[in-house]
Amino acid sequence: MVNGLGSIYEIDSFITLLEQLLSTLSRSDPRRLPSQAVLVLALLRSKRYELSNQSEDIDKIIFHYAQSILQPRSLELGGTIPPALFVLARALVKRSSASNQLEDAIYAAKYLRYLRDQPHGVFEFPRQAVTASLVDALACHVELGALNVIQCVEEMAVLCRELLTLEASDDHTTSSITRFAINAITISSEITQWAPDQLETLDQVIECLRLAKEHRPDVRVARYSLAWCLIRRYSTTFVNNDYEEAVPVLDEIIASGSAGDDKLVSLREEVTLLVTVLATFRSITHETPEYLEEAIYRVRTMPDLSSEKDMLAEAAAVERFRLFGSIEGPETSSGNSLLSRPVTALSYPKVDDSEKMELFCELLSEIRNLDITEIGEAVEKSRTLLASAPTDLSTSMHLYWFGKIVFEAFQRTNKIEYLNESINTLRQLYENPSSLPLRFHISDDLSTFFLARFTSFPGHGTQDLDEMVKMLSQCANNPLVSLPTRFRYSCKWAYNARLTLHPSVSKAYESAVSLMQDALLFAPTLQQQHATLADPLIITHPVSLDYASYQVDLHRLEEAVETLERGRALLWSEMRRLRASIDQLQQEHPQLGREFVAISKDLEELTKSIPPSHKLSIDDDAADNSRGVDPFGRLLLKQRELLKELENLTSRIRALPGFDSFLTSPSFNTLRTAASSGPVIIINHSEWRSDILILLDNTSPSLIPTSDDFYDRASALKNKLLGSRLENGLDSSHYDETLASVLAELYDLVGKPVIDRLDQLQVPEQSRIWWCPTSVFCSLPLHAMGPIPSDDGEKRYFLDLYICSYTPTLSALIQSRNRDSGPQSSDRPSLLLVAQPDPSLPTVGGEIQVVQALDTEVTSLISEAATPAAVINGFHHHPFVHFACHGTLETGKPFEAGFELYGERLTLLEIVRSHLPTAEFAFLSACHTAEVTEGSMIDEGLHLSAAVQYCGFRSVVGTTWAMVDEDGRDLAKHFYKALFSNPGREQGVPYHERSAKALQFAVKKLRRKRWITLERWVNFVHYGA
Secondary structure (H helix, E strand, O other): OHHHOOOHHHHHHHHHHHHHHHHHHHHHOHHHOOHHHHHHHHHHHHHHHHHHOOHHHHHHHHHHHHHHHHOHHHHHHOOOHHHHHHHHHHHHHHHHHHHOOHHHHHHHHHHHHHHHOOOOOOOOOOHHHHHHHHHHHHHHHHHOOOOOHHHHHHHHHHHHHHHHHOOOOOHHHHHHHHHHHHHHHHHHHHOOOOOHHHHHHHHHHHHHHHHHHHHOOOOHHHHHHHHHHHHHHHHHHOOHHHHHHHHHHHHHHHHOOOOOOHHHHHHHHHHHHHHHHHHHHHHHHHOOHHHHHHHHHHHHOOOOOOOOHHHHHHHHHHHHHHHHOOOOOHHHHHOOOHHHOOOOOOOOOOOOOOHHHHHHHHHHHHHOOOOHHHHHHHHHHHHHHHHOOOOOOHHHHHHHHHHHHHHHHHHHHOOHHHHHHHHHHHHHHHOOHHHHHHHHHHHHHHHHHHHHHHHHOHHHOOHHHHHHHHHHHHHHOOOOOOHHHHHHHHHHHHHHHHHOOOOOHHHHHHHHHHHHHHHHOOOOOHHHHHHHHHOOOOOHHHHHHHHHHHHHHOOOHHHHHHHHHHOOOHHHHHHHHHOOOOHHHHHHOHHHHHHHHHHHHHHHHHHOOOOOOOOOOOOOOOOOOOOOOOHHHHHHHHHHHHHHHHHHHHHHHHOOOOOOOOOOOOOHHHHHHHHOOOOEEEEEOOOOOOEEEEEOOOOOOEEEEOOOOHHHHHHHHHHHHHHHHHHHOOOOHHHHHHHHHHHHHHHHHHHHHHHHHHHHOOOOOOOEEEEEEOHHHHHOOHHHOOOEOOOOOOOEOHHHHOEEEEOOOHHHHHHHHHOOOOOOOOOOOOEEEEEOOEOOEOOHHHHHHHHHOOOOOEEEEEHHHOOHHHHHHHHOOOOEEEEEOEEEOOOOOHHHOEEEOOOOEEEHHHHHOOOOOOOOEEEEEOOOOOOOOOOOOHHHOOOHHHHHHHOOOOEEEEEOOOOOHHHHHHHHHHHHHHHHOOOHHHOOOOHHHHHHHHHHHHHHHHHOOOOOOHHHHHOEEEEEO
């Protein structure tokens, strides 16, 4: 009957009629009011309320339902109570929403919970209607600020999950899910920092909203609420999965709707800003390059009119600069973007700009300069300032700075109470979940504080030492910071653990060495990888040298050899890994072999993709789906993609029988094969202890301990030699005298103990030996140590006793012997002559004549014919090559070192791009071809001789500094004479393997030349097989 009434007039008439009837009955017998009539009257008022929204109707509805329930006959029959109670509760919810009366919502919730507890079948209306109404009642609790808001939200989540699993499609369910979603947004926004127990509530809310997204995809606000709650949880826990789940939902909102809908346009703008801020926040928090490029992409795609765009672009530019330094070239293609501008200030965006933060910073600065008598007053000021700080997100920053201030007070006064307070403050902050964004910095500072207390007040025992190690370990394993930063802290952990004799030394060193290669690959290109190694904040090479020294300390010599191999020439090692021989894999699993070759080739090309001009040699349109907004960004994202593919493929290969060691670091048994043709002498230069290890192919390494002053003396020799070269020049008598004194002391330091040990090991004179130096020894001429005392008084040097070669790593030497492409030919190899005559090189013409007169096939590229392209092409057709031209170094730019050819330079980077499986020998008659560029990492061996060796040449003759022009002609004459003389005892030995002995012969001849200075013959060195 009620549903048939359409107009307010009709409803009013019936209400009047029923009121008159009930009024008459109540006068005759107030206990006999018909409950059905009361219910009808309540329903009529409900109908009228829907049409006219008259608030007095709500009060009457509630009164009539209560009256109906309390009728004696209703209580006797019981049948009308549940429907009346249900409608009463709904009316209370309506009144609570309309008049903001929390008490109505409380009673409604009680009635609805009572109804939910009744058995099924007690009332005819749908049970989900009760559940939906209870959700509405609880929503009123939340909206009106009830004390138990968290419990209400939890109960709402449970109820909504129940509604969603019922697959009910009624409007009440949709309305309840919508209201729950809105409340979830409100609550998650109001709580700035979620406590651990509150996070459980947020987890429940998110699970419910996920279910709503699955079952009710049409409820857009539920999807938005899910995304928002995920973001709120992410901002507390920094679990990246939450970000990855939330952003696609927000992207749907950004992409939806039409331009004519002003509300939707406004929503899209708000969501666009939200996602961009979130992406920028994530890139700074996680320090992951992919996340940074995502943030840059978001900033670039923001509307240009957005007032926040410049601020966010600046934040992204600062972060990219911090991670990768100045990127020339790539950014210039991006127009007027902030990312193309130089970044002058290197700092994070401020977490808090309040006056209190500024005061804390000022106090920290002041306390460093105050008179000691005023320090206590400054500490009290900071303590008062802390007490007045608000209890919100900024509190963590206030506590953090207060802890630093108190520690500074300790450093000035040495009062332990200040130190204790600084430790207690930061430890309290560390345990607070709201401090997660600061956790890394807190751990770093706490490690310093604990170490200070351990060293200054040893009475505290080893607990402080354990705490220090714990903090540094957590820094080294913190997933939110960049790999180079983690590596740096693992080095710090290892150093402090060893300094304090903590038992975690080996674990710390292993952590550092394991992170080393990953830290290198953090940057996409060779130039930037080298910059990572050269960063003074990242002490890369000493850690492997130090770890090896520690292993020697423990008499684990074979492990020390393995460690030194893992930690040196990292760039060459990584490139060699991409060119690893996979014959067995291709034979047994050809498909995997093809995949590995394809990925490795792409990754190698990408790594070498920035030539010296800084123009990226990649196709800007090659990755349409990439979110890289400029060439560098696309390059970076492509590298990440390839590295992941290679990692996954490598894991699949290692799971195969017999391939468990595929691409793992070589074992000692593999490394010892480097000594198959003669001993390899490794010199480890570490401040902890330095050692000389002689590697033999059939026994354990032979250890030569060194004196306590070995490290300092070696460093002094290098500084003395390089200093004299810079100050006086190579052609000065002063430099020649300095070189003579360095060679003499070097013989006393290294040469004599090595010769004595080689005698003990029964290694005969004139044997081949290889030097594998580290650190400063890479800059010292070990092959020329002496003079060595002799009975006949004749000056002899180390190279007179042994045929010397160098190798940057053991693996490089092994590879130089293992790249046989077939049976060795006894025919003389053809030779490519590359020459660039110049007025400053007057005797190059004579050198050309010497080479062209050789009794072998010689192809000449001279003057205009000697272009970089022609030379690279010639490499593929001749196993031997001879350069006679200028060699050039560029300070701080090792990949721009090169040979000056016709019109342009053939650079080191262009050389390493070549892959020459049939190449054998290169004679580099040019300046600096075996000299490391100033500003480059010396242990990386980034010089032209190493580059030529890497691309395929098995043996190389180079120069350790600038050479005299005529020496190239004279040395070549004697060298090729010895090389091609082919005495009977050299039969069967490949010509490139004769090159070291031929160089020894030629240098001896050059040394006997009249008026020859020491530096001229010492200059020439041999690399490889």
